[in-house]
Amino acid sequence: MEIPYIVETRPDTGLHNGKLGIWLFLASEVMLFGALFSTYIILRVGAPEWPHGELSVLLGAINTVILISSSVTMVMAWASLKMNDWGTHRLYLVATFALAALFLVNKYFEYSEHLGKGEGPWHSTFFAIYFTLTGLHGLHIVGGMVVMAYLLGPGAKMWKKNPDQFANRIEATGLYWHFVDLVWIFLFPVLYLL
Amino acid sequence: MDNVTTHESVAHSQAHDHAHHEELGFWRKYVFSVDHKVIGIQYAFTGLFFLLFGFTLMMIMRWQLAYPGRPIPLIGAWLGQDRAPMGIMLPEFYNQLGAMHGTIMVFLGVVPLAVGGFGNFVMPLQLGAPDMAFPKINMVSYWVYFLGGVTMLTSFFLKGGAAQSGWTSYPPLATLPIANGQTMWLIGMIFLITSSLLGSINFITTIVQLRAKGLSFMRLPFFVWAQFVTSFLLLLAFPPLEAAGVLQLMDRVAGTSFFMPSGLVVSGRPLTVAGNGNPLLWQHLFWFLAHPEVYVLVLPAMGIVSEIIANNTRKPLWGYKAMVYSVVFLGFMSFIVWAHHMFMTGMGTAMSAFFQTTTMIISIPSVIILTALLLSLWGASIRFTTPMLFALAFLPMFGIGGLTGLPLGLAPADIHLHDTYYVIGHFHYVVAPGTIFALFAGVYHWFPKATGKKMNETLGWIHFWGSFICINLVFMPMFIQGLGGMNRRMYDGGAQYAHNAGLLKWNLVIGFAAWGLGVFQIPFIINFFSSIKWGKAVDKNPWEATTLEWLAPSPPGHGNFLTEPIVYRNPYEYSVPGAAKDFSPQFEA
Amino acid sequence: MHSDPAEVKKSVRTYMMVGAALLVFTAITVIANQLHLAVPLAITVALIIAVTKGSMVAAVFMHLSAEKKWIYGALLLTVVFLIVLMFVPILTVNDGIGTPTRASAGAHAGH
CATH class of the missing domain: 4.10.810 (Virus Scaffolding Protein; Chain A)
Structure with a gap:
């Protein structure tokens, strides 16, 4: 017996295995970041004063634009695959990867500026939660880039053999990537603006 | 295996298997296997090893409590100058043993055996599935768990030894920059949590997606329901502890102050940290996991016991539906009771009233499940096999554990009992003679499925009665000690306190009972290994059971079933009036 | 849903519009921040915008509108x-x- 519902959907649930799996993974991620946001609330409410304007709103806003754009290119990478347009798919996936890299470059400048001023995680609870939240988010970006690199490189061969399964993989990657974007949508106001 | 229709003999089916599938090498077949049965057995072996190891740590601690300051016999000389000079235990080493006993038993022993072992081996078989939904992720979760275990063990050999702030790792004690063991503990925990998360995603997907034709949710064996709810607990409660682990790691490594309050003075010197952190935050995030974790320990045990009771009473479970609804409700409620571990942290009456109420409410579904199992025995002609003995013992033992928990769930009583041996007695009744007995029951029950051989009943009988008597002698006196006010985590049992004077003598009783318990595990170990080779060979359904795992050959080959299983009926149709035999399996029309 | 090529073609327009809307909302939240509102109001505004943006990502990009x-x-x-x-x-x-x-x-x- 082979494992069923890897590609086709199970009639009574309407899902294939990977779809449910990635959503369950994202559910656990919600709780992971939720705990850190809860930490932020407790620390902020308990702090005698909370710093304002420590971070560069410009850099944060640029990174928000980058991630939102990468979300659009990601969903387009999936859509073009569904429309059987392999060339456009590759283009969009490469664009997503490049935007992710750009985000990290931006982040690197931001980090090094603060570290240069001695504002490391040890400096205050604000910088502690800032580095922890953005650091963990950055690791998620890196994770997404690894998956995209695989799907651009050796993983792309699956398109010829099993186009439906490959499209499912792109969709799962997309769901993860949109989630990473979604986390940033909350991180940006919470850390940079408020 | 498409052309196979009937192949009764194990050897024959395996030979056939080999003919059609490419032969895997030793490493792919037994070490980096993606087969859920091999992974289940790997989990079970590793889990059993850690149970024995964690228990050994406790036997060493019990020597110190029974005979404080006397050299430890047999192994004392081997422990080294940093731990026990001249064989006499140092307080630091006692703390390490205590912290690691808890961590190892919970995270490396019971959960991997109950969920990783039984869940992996039995659950897909009971679903009629060929494997888990994500076999490769399944392999990864075992090896990440293994890495976590190695990390924990390695920490004993670091300078300063293993973690020594209790299995709960409360800051600020745990975040003080002393020994490195705590850092290793945190890294180990992050591995273990990652492994559990991957496992739970796999379990839920498998149960939702890979049920055999005809196997609707209300036809699932109760064990599968228990694993299903357990997986949701792991999936949603573990990430906050992972976050907390990262934060504590940041506190220890990057110098942050998430859990470090301002103005902390240690050994007369003010600590140079940024401060403004909140130590209670750790307790919240820790217990947000660790209370559901209690149900992660107990639910699979209830599942195992249900299977065995139905099978050995030759009756359907009494109130199967009520049990299912209870286990789902129990899982849900377990997320909103956690702060009953924190009544002593000075929370106000409003929140403490909330948590007392939810705690009392969560006892209801547990009682329903236990009552249903008890009523299942009524009027049955019970087969007293070894698995059944362990399963039967689970009922009163878990009952004692549960009932003694009620006073701890009420703040006025908890304030007196908090941090005493009463607490130790309470949760060990739930986990040791409760859950671990259920796990032993599971080993005896499914051993024939995994190996094709039955374990020896005489050795099993000795193992059961010896363990049952000893384990009660270990934990029952702890209630006396705790009610007398004796604190836990005391290196010498708390000899400097006058109120302990009359209580310390029980440490001798507990000590000898604990070592006796160790001795009575020897028949199990002998039985386990000798039965693999010399046990009585059995057919695919030796217990005359009804669930799907007994349709597959013993042991099942790769892909599990020779023909696609179809489910025709409810899981426990024993002694159906008018049927030709006293069991009507799910897979028979 | 979302698997038929014709369907997908139609939703491409939606994706682009949502992307543009997200950028507009980002601009709004930055501008609102420059107004230096009182802290409780600023938090409310910023969180309302963030929740709106988040819902759009979840509903459209992650296809949660029809799951x-x-x-x-x-x-x-x-x-x-x-x-x-x-x-x-x-x-x-x-x-x-x-x-x-x-x-x-x-x-x-x-x-």
Whole structure:
């Protein structure tokens, strides 16, 4: 017996295995970041004063634009695959990867500026939660880039053999990537603006 | 295996298997296997090893409590100058043993055996599935768990030894920059949590997606329901502890102050940290996991016991539906009771009233499940096999554990009992003679499925009665000690306190009972290994059971079933009036 | 849903529009920040915008506007426990009812 519902959907649930799996993974991620946001609330409410304007709103806003754009290119990478347009798919996936890299470059400048001023995680609870939240988010970006690199490189061969399964993989990657974007949508106001 | 229709003999089916599938090498077949049965057995072996190891740590601690300051016999000389000079235990080493006993038993022993072992081996078989939904992720979760275990063990050999702030790792004690063991503990925990998360995603997907034709949710064996709810607990409660682990790691490594309050003075010197952190935050995030974790320990045990009771009473479970609804409700409620571990942290009456109420409410579904199992025995002609003995013992033992928990769930009583041996007695009744007995029951029950051989009943009988008597002698006196006010985590049992004077003598009783318990595990170990080779060979359904795992050959080959299983009926149709035999399996029309 | 090429073609327009709307909202939240509103109001505004943006990403990019019931179920459970996780610890830490010494110490009572 082979494992069923890897590609086709199970009639009574309407899902294939990977779809449910990635959503369950994202559910656990919600709780992971939720705990850190809860930490932020407790620390902020308990702090005698909370710093304002420590971070560069410009850099944060640029990174928000980058991630939102990468979300659009990601969903387009999936859509073009569904429309059987392999060339456009590759283009969009490469664009997503490049935007992710750009985000990290931006982040690197931001980090090094603060570290240069001695504002490391040890400096205050604000910088502690800032580095922890953005650091963990950055690791998620890196994770997404690894998956995209695989799907651009050796993983792309699956398109010829099993186009439906490959499209499912792109969709799962997309769901993860949109989630990473979604986390940033909350991180940006919470850390940079408020 | 498409052309196979009937192949009764194990050897024959395996030979056939080999003919059609490419032969895997030793490493792919037994070490980096993606087969859920091999992974289940790997989990079970590793889990059993850690149970024995964690228990050994406790036997060493019990020597110190029974005979404080006397050299430890047999192994004392081997422990080294940093731990026990001249064989006499140092307080630091006692703390390490205590912290690691808890961590190892919970995270490396019971959960991997109950969920990783039984869940992996039995659950897909009971679903009629060929494997888990994500076999490769399944392999990864075992090896990440293994890495976590190695990390924990390695920490004993670091300078300063293993973690020594209790299995709960409360800051600020745990975040003080002393020994490195705590850092290793945190890294180990992050591995273990990652492994559990991957496992739970796999379990839920498998149960939702890979049920055999005809196997609707209300036809699932109760064990599968228990694993299903357990997986949701792991999936949603573990990430906050992972976050907390990262934060504590940041506190220890990057110098942050998430859990470090301002103005902390240690050994007369003010600590140079940024401060403004909140130590209670750790307790919240820790217990947000660790209370559901209690149900992660107990639910699979209830599942195992249900299977065995139905099978050995030759009756359907009494109130199967009520049990299912209870286990789902129990899982849900377990997320909103956690702060009953924190009544002593000075929370106000409003929140403490909330948590007392939810705690009392969560006892209801547990009682329903236990009552249903008890009523299942009524009027049955019970087969007293070894698995059944362990399963039967689970009922009163878990009952004692549960009932003694009620006073701890009420703040006025908890304030007196908090941090005493009463607490130790309470949760060990739930986990040791409760859950671990259920796990032993599971080993005896499914051993024939995994190996094709039955374990020896005489050795099993000795193992059961010896363990049952000893384990009660270990934990029952702890209630006396705790009610007398004796604190836990005391290196010498708390000899400097006058109120302990009359209580310390029980440490001798507990000590000898604990070592006796160790001795009575020897028949199990002998039985386990000798039965693999010399046990009585059995057919695919030796217990005359009804669930799907007994349709597959013993042991099942790769892909599990020779023909696609179809489910025709409810899981426990024993002694159906008018049927030709006293069991009507799910897979028979 | 979303698998038929014609369907996908139609949704491409939606994706582009949502992307543009997200950028507009980002601009709005930055501008609102420059107004230096009082802190409670600023937090409310910023969080409303963030929730709107987040919902758009989830509903359109992640196709949550039309998903299967198992996924809705799992996410509903997650959201319930997320709310518990976000608010119950802070309520507990700051609950001073019946503990006069803590109540007078105010928000720093946890230390």
